Amino acid sequence: MSLNLRQVAQVLAGANDALIITDGEGRIQDTNAAHARLTGYTQDEVIGKNLFRIHGGLSCPDTYKSVWRGIKQNQNWLGEISNRRKTGEVYTENFSLCAISDSEGKTQNFIAVMSDLSDSLDLDSVAWKRANYDYVTGLPNRQLFLERLDQEIKKYRRNGAPMALLLLDLDRFKEVNDTLGHMKGDVLLEEAARRICRVLRETDTVSRLGGDEFAIILPECALLHVQQAAHDITEALAQPFESGRWRSLFHFGQCGNCALSRQCGRSQYPGETCRSGHVFRQGGRAEPFPLFPSCHAAGSPNQDDPDQ
Incomplete structure (x- = not known):
């Protein structure tokens, strides 16, 4: 991992949002404590695994097409996707993915930042019920x-x-x-x-x-x-x-x-x-x-x- 990415990891280590850093192929290199709290997976359980495999399959295909279109055009994507915790519980998360490229434009790393939207969706549901x-x-x-x-x-x-x-x-x-x-x-x-x-x-x-x-x-x-x-x-x-x-x-x-x-x-x-x-x-x-x-x-x- 490069010095700049290590600095990013240090800054985000204590953040409330979950963080994953991967190599250019999507293999996980580092995670923070918030990721373990969010997903239930320890760092040792996910290091070396492919980010796009452990986060794939739960959202509709159009969502993933949108992710890669955003990465290709703007080097980043932000939206909502479905994920699964270690317990098997499916939840909705705010997912931000950013591609880090070298001087020649080749993708060296991906940084993913995730936050749980379950509480917000529950509050929206309560507010909707009260209104209707x-x-x-x-x-x-x-x-x-x-x-x-x-x-x-x-x-x-x-x-x-x-x-x-x-x-x-x-x-x-x-x-x-x-x-x-x-x-x-x-x-x-x-x-x-x-x-x-x-x-x-x-x-x-x-x-x-x-x-x-x-x-x-x-x-x-x-x-x-x-x-x-x-x-x-x-x-x-x-x-x-x-x-x-x-x-x-x-x-x-x-x-x-x-x-x-x-x-x-x-x-x-x-x-x-x-x-x-x-x-x-x-x-x-x-x-x-x-x-x-x-x-x-x-x-x-x-x-x-x-x-x-």
């Missing part, structure tokens, strides 16, 4: 709901699959919060969310829009299925709520002196609307649904439904 899911019920919030509604409308435009939207709220729910407290109101919302999800398909989306308002997307469904789903939700919410010392305290039909009726608007696509915002608003302006007194309906029936 309701903290009380764990359901998708209004933002994620509108994104999924847009996706379903686009799916219809591609393959003609109809979808329906149900809008549901618990009347006089504010009285529950005012008389029993917000904590018990949150418990009631959680249970309402569980009951709604329980009677629907895994492919359906149940969202809490805020307060006591819920929205449900029913993809690829005919009118009869929409009617059945509305009926099942109504029946599920009609059962009394029981939980420990609050046994029989809540009832979705009655809660003390507070009646909790369920109102549900329905909008079906395809119909007269073409955008998610229009479908959403149409469900809120629904006319009475004759089969279910507690439900309201709007939109056009599925033209393929025999019972329209």
Whole structure:
């Protein structure tokens, strides 16, 4: 190893980022302590092995093509790749590779610097979940709901699959919060969310829009299925709520002196609307649904439904 590279190695020996120095063929000559912490491999276990073999195979081929294109054009490359620890755990790392050439332009050494991105990705995942899911019920919030509604409308435009939207709220729910407290109101919302999800398909989306308002997307469904789903939700919410010392305290039909009726608007696509915002608003302006007194309906029936 040249004097300059030894100086680089000394500077980076105590760095937080992992360091590997190789010869011109990619054979590892030196590593620092951070590399052992990151990968689990001691220096003796990797000296003499090829950097590109121990770091290859986990990322897509285009990534490695990009690495060598960057080395050829600019003598360096920086990006994210997948690697595997000694334990077998696969993780994502920030990977920087620099080629050191002699006076004739021949590559003499490579210097690779790596840092673990797992914690950053975990934080990004937590932040995304907080931004897209309701903290009380764990359901998708209004933002994620509108994104999924847009996706379903686009799916219809591609393959003609109809979808329906149900809008549901618990009347006089504010009285529950005012008389029993917000904590018990949150418990009631959680249970309402569980009951709604329980009677629907895994492919359906149940969202809490805020307060006591819920929205449900029913993809690829005919009118009869929409009617059945509305009926099942109504029946599920009609059962009394029981939980420990609050046994029989809540009832979705009655809660003390507070009646909790369920109102549900329905909008079906395809119909007269073409955008998610229009479908959403149409469900809120629904006319009475004759089969279910507690439900309201709007939109056009599925033209393929025999019972329209």
